[in-house]
Amino acid sequence: MNAHVLHVTRVPDDVSDDFEWTVECPGGSGCRVWFTCDVKDCAIPSPYDREDGDPEDGMDFVARHGVEHQYIEGDWMTESGQCAAQGTDVSDAVFEIARDRGLGDWPVEVDYEGDGTWWLNDLTVTDGGA
């Protein structure tokens, strides 16, 4: 669980589709963006190049230069300090929440959908008909 708070400060209206927001990140690790490691000489062989087939369990995690690397979608990646919800990657999700909820602070869950795609799940509880 990584509840972030989405502050919607401008919503799309009849005149403009523009919207503005900020996201408050609670910390933790569920929402960090992973990037291909660009440290020089950090060339870890692919765990899938082994002659005896698939990597054993745990083979796709390796510690190098003091940092944990994970083999994701064909590259060794390291976790950045960057929260995915802080970027424009989630703007489509923000648009839906801003349109449906309006101005305000809304609890959201940051969700990685694969292929570099992130989404925000609206956690606002609606008690039907209110």
Ligand SMILES: [Zn+2]
């Ligand atoms: Zn975050």
Ligand SMILES: [Zn+2]
């Ligand atoms: Zn590295």
